[in-house]
Amino acid sequence: MKCIKCKHYIESASQKEEGSFYPHKIFACVLLLNNKIDNWWVVESRMEDNLDAADFLKIKVDGNCRILRTCWNVETLDERDAVLSKLAANWFAKWLVMDGFKGFKPY
Numbered sequence: 001m002k003c004i005k006c007k008h009y010i011e012s013a014s015q016k017e018e019g020s021f022y023p024h025k026i027f028a029c030v031l032l033l034n035n036k037i038d039n040w041w042v043v044e045s046r047m048e049d050n051l052d053a054a055d056f057l058k059i060k061v062d063g064n065c066r067i068l069r070t071c072w073n074v075e076t077l078d079e080r081d082a083v084l085s086k087l088a089a090n091w092f093a094k095w096l097v098m099d100g101f102k103g104f105k106p107y
Contacts, residue, residue: 023075028088030106032066036098040106042088 024044031039070091074080092106 022077022080023073026072026074026080026083026088027069028071028091029067029069030092030095032068032095033064033098035066035095037092037095037101037106038065038098040092042084 026042026044028042029040030037072079072083072087074083089107097105
């Protein structure tokens, strides 16, 4: 599974080959704790359920947590760049980050 945090993704040479990587889907996921962002990620393969996401984040999902997802279909590198540079950040901007949040903010 490829995990990316918006602009911090390096595409492999084989994926850059014409037609070998497109079309595909990009999924944005957010882990909310008390309706604030505790963690977030963008992946180019689907996490099937909360247990997959929890295992990925090395956390225990409990009743105070929610994991929400959205998806974009991308046909070209330009569309992919638009998702990673703007659309994903705009989606994450619906929520505040938790106090004491560490790492890159999603927007």
